[in-house]
Amino acid sequence: MTSPIELEGAEASSALDMESAPKGDADKPKEPVGQKPGQLMWARFKRDRAGVISACVVLFFLVISAAAPLVSKVYGKDPYTLYGQERPELLDMFTMPAAPFGGIDGEFWFGIEPGLGRDVFTQLLYGMRNSIATALAATLIMTILGVLIGLTGGYFGGKVDYWLGRVTDFFMALPSQLFFVAAMPVITTVFVAPDKETPTYVRACAIIIVLSFLGWMSMARIVRGATLSLRDREFVEAARISGASPWRIIRKELLPNIVTPTLVQATLTLPSTILSIAFLSFVGVGYVEPTPDWGRMFAIGAGIVEQDPYYMLFPGVAMVVFMVAFNLLGDSVRDAFDPKSSR
Amino acid sequence: MLQFLIRRTFGAALILLLISAFTFFMFFAIPQDPAMLACGKNCTPDALAIIHKNLGLDKPVTVQYWDFMVGIFAGRDFAVGHCPAPCFGVSFANDQNVWDTILDRFPLTISLTVGSLVVFLILGLGAGMLAAKNRGTWIDKVFSSGSLVVSSLQIYFLGPLVLLAFVYSTGWLDKPKYVPFSEDLGGWFMGLLIPWIVMATIFTANYTRMSRSSMIEQLQEEHVRAARAKGMSGNYTFFRYAWRGSLIPIVTILGIDLSALMGGGMVTEMTFGLAGVGRLALDSVTNKDLPMLMGVMLVSAALIIVFNLIVDALYAVIDPRVRLS
Numbered sequence: 314m315t316s317p318i319e320l321e322g323a324e325a326s327s328a329l330d331m332e333s334a335p336k337g338d339a340d341k342p343k344e345p346v347g348q349k350p351g352q353l354m355w356a357r358f359k360r361d362r363a364g365v366i367s368a369c370v371v372l373f374f375l376v377i378s379a380a381a382p383l384v385s386k387v388y389g390k391d392p393y394t395l396y397g398q399e400r401p402e403l404l405d406m407f408t409m410p411a412a413p414f415g416g417i418d419g420e421f422w423f424g425i426e427p428g429l430g431r432d433v434f435t436q437l438l439y440g441m442r443n444s445i446a447t448a449l450a451a452t453l454i455m456t457i458l459g460v461l462i463g464l465t466g467g468y469f470g471g472k473v474d475y476w477l478g479r480v481t482d483f484f485m486a487l488p489s490q491l492f493f494v495a496a497m498p499v500i501t502t503v504f505v506a507p508d509k510e511t512p513t514y515v516r517a518c519a520i521i522i523v524l525s526f527l528g529w530m531s532m533a534r535i536v537r538g539a540t541l542s543l544r545d546r547e548f549v550e551a552a553r554i555s556g557a558s559p560w561r562i563i564r565k566e567l568l569p570n571i572v573t574p575t576l577v578q579a580t581l582t583l584p585s586t587i588l589s590i591a592f593l594s595f596v597g598v599g600y601v602e603p604t605p606d607w608g609r610m611f612a613i614g615a616g617i618v619e620q621d622p623y624y625m626l627f628p629g630v631a632m633v634v635f636m637v638a639f640n641l642l643g644d645s646v647r648d649a650f651d652p653k654s655s656r
Numbered sequence: 657m658l659q660f661l662i663r664r665t666f667g668a669a670l671i672l673l674l675i676s677a678f679t680f681f682m683f684f685a686i687p688q689d690p691a692m693l694a695c696g697k698n699c700t701p702d703a704l705a706i707i708h709k710n711l712g713l714d715k716p717v718t719v720q721y722w723d724f725m726v727g728i729f730a731g732r733d734f735a736v737g738h739c740p741a742p743c744f745g746v747s748f749a750n751d752q753n754v755w756d757t758i759l760d761r762f763p764l765t766i767s768l769t770v771g772s773l774v775v776f777l778i779l780g781l782g783a784g785m786l787a788a789k790n791r792g793t794w795i796d797k798v799f800s801s802g803s804l805v806v807s808s809l810q811i812y813f814l815g816p817l818v819l820l821a822f823v824y825s826t827g828w829l830d831k832p833k834y835v836p837f838s839e840d841l842g843g844w845f846m847g848l849l850i851p852w853i854v855m856a857t858i859f860t861a862n863y864t865r866m867s868r869s870s871m872i873e874q875l876q877e878e879h880v881r882a883a884r885a886k887g888m889s890g891n892y893t894f895f896r897y898a899w900r901g902s903l904i905p906i907v908t909i910l911g912i913d914l915s916a917l918m919g920g921g922m923v924t925e926m927t928f929g930l931a932g933v934g935r936l937a938l939d940s941v942t943n944k945d946l947p948m949l950m951g952v953m954l955v956s957a958a959l960i961i962v963f964n965l966i967v968d969a970l971y972a973v974i975d976p977r978v979r980l981s
Contacts, residue, residue, distance in 0.1 A: 482671075483671060483674055483675075483678075486671050486675065486957070486960065486961065486964070487675065487678075487957070488915055488918070488953065488956045488957055488960055489915075489916070490916060490922060491922075491937055491952065491953055491956055492953075494922065494937060494938060494941050495679075495683075495937070495941060495949055495953060496682070497941070498941060498944065499682060499683060588810070591810070591812075592922075592923060595812050595923060595926070596922050596923065596926055596938055597938070597942070598938075598941060608812075611810070611812040611813060611816075612812070612926075614816060615812060615815065615816045615926075615927055618816035618817070618819060618820050618824070619819075619820065619824040622816075622817075622820050625813065625816060625817075628813075629810075629813040629817075632808075632810065632813065633805065633808050633809060633813070636808035637804060637805055637808045640804065640807075640808060641804070
């Protein structure tokens with residue numbers, strides 16, 4: 314009764330899989346009747362080569378950014394030291410890297426930052442680490458908010474649903490990027506007096522608050538839709554008749570069934586959150602010096618692209634690869650969850 | 657149709673009112689004196705008092721909001737002079753009229769948005785349809801993999817690269833600049849060509865992906881297959897049946913993207929050193945220029961709502977069911 318079921322047409326999709334399974338996987342059991350939806354999804358995902366490769370790429374990015382301090386210890390440099398000032402021969406008289414190709418060599422793998430002469434490789438690693446960590450936190454809060462609001466609206470229906478829907482519409486009508494930029498100083502003044510320096514952790518908190526406060530809407534809509542389609546299903550009715558409290562129905566009957574759409578939406582939200590953080594830092598209201606940040610590297614790079622185009626090369630390529638991999642991963646996760654919604 | 661539009665206009669006006677209240681109270685009702693932000697680090701009580709008086713901050717917040725809203729329709733009088741009808745106050749930073757400054761900056765942002773919009777809609781929808789029509793062939797593969805990579809590019813990465821390629825190293829084009837097109841049509845076109853190319857490239861890729869998947873979905877719909885089965889020509893069903901249906905999700909995304917384009921001209925304007933509304937918003941955040949920021953927010957929100965109204969009207973044109981409900 315309480316086992317997770319697929320949202321729509323579980324029978325139809327498993328029937329489809331029975332047909333295609335023997336071709337794809339030889340060692341798959343001949344009768345997939347006993348398979349749980351999670352196993353079915355995993356089996357479908359494993360068959361999707363692009364999905365598996367992009368999952369590996371995303372995992373690689375997550376691991377090296379999580380291990381940034383370790384990598385920089387092995388590599389022997391850190392993102393804060395001004396190597397250009399310690400060793401003046403690294404930068405020329407215009408404070409551009411003296412060596413060709415932006416100072417890329419065996420010692421400075423990704424070159425040297427013009428001006429301050431910091432190491433680009435560790436800057437990128439730590440920048441990615443900060444961006445991804447902030448984005449993960451923001452996505453987590455967005456997901457929790459979205460699930461709470463969507464579940465409440467979808468389960469209780471009626472007036473509650475109507476007003477939550479109007480609130481969601483209102484937040485969606487806000488010019489989001491303008492609000493990101495405008496809300497950042499407002500949020501920081503709540504924590505810090507304007508005549509004091511803002512510590513980095515307050516900035517991180519402000520970014521997370523602003524992004525999640527203005528970003529929960531699509532999650533709420535998806536969860537609400539899923540809840541609506543589940544609410545009148547027999548197993549929920551059975552639970553209600555047997556006297557289960559609303560809280561128990563939400564926890565035991567509904568939540569397990571909206572895990573998958575929530576996961577899919579979260580995989581789509583995370584990269585766009587990373588881009589939003591990069592956007593904030595690019596326009597100068599996100600992380601500030603000396604905190605290494607992915608987005609700010611583009612702000613620096615755009616200013617000096619005429620003299621030293623190599624500075625932006627690695628941050629840019631890393632971002633494109635990361636975003637392509639994440640987009641592909643999102644598509645594959647969605648396909649694995651719901652094969653009918655194929656591209 | 658008319659009734660539909662009137663109903664939506666009322667809804668839009670209500671949302672705009674809510675946004676104005678939300679924005680106002682967000683800035684003027686936080687536990688910090690907004691005048692402190694404007695006053696900066698070396699603030700004297702005298703300067704603070706002047707800012708208080710100029711903004712009317714000595715009154716209760718609700719009265720301030722009322723004054724502000726009345727000012728938009730009736731005009732207000734400030735210490736620096738009278739501010740005529742659509743009055744959003746005067747700037748903290750340079751005492752200039754907010755509405756005049758916004759009017760001054762808007763043509764650039766509109767030019768950027770509309771110019772790239774025309775390009776990416778034509779190219780993106782066209783490429784998507786072409787890929788859907790030739791599904792599985794090399795055309796489809798090139799278009800879909802190309803658009804996947806290009807749509808992952810960002811303006812702040814692609815922009816400087818294009819500048820490097822066409823301006824700094826070859827000198828084929830000048831650095832982007834804005835010339836009002838009433839003055840010099842050629843100069844306006846050439847000055848904005850690079851921003852258009854960069855914005856349109858990224859959005860074209862996005863719209864190619866969307867249009868392709870939406871077309872493929874529609875081509876598998878039963879009414880399209882039925883039309884084909886009863887002997888209608890492939891092209892007729894493709895354009896009359898499938899294309900029309902495929903536009904609905906695209907129009908939805910277009911409404912969202914337009915607001916992102918209008919409000920988010922910031923990145924484009926920063927990358928190319930242009931001074932439009934996005935730049936104005938950023939500068940007012942940096943200068944803690946709250947009246948200016950309020951003005952930009954409200955005008956952008958109003959524009960976004962107008963866009964959404966147009967999108968809703970488009971829905972009604974594309975999908976008759978919307979008109980009836």
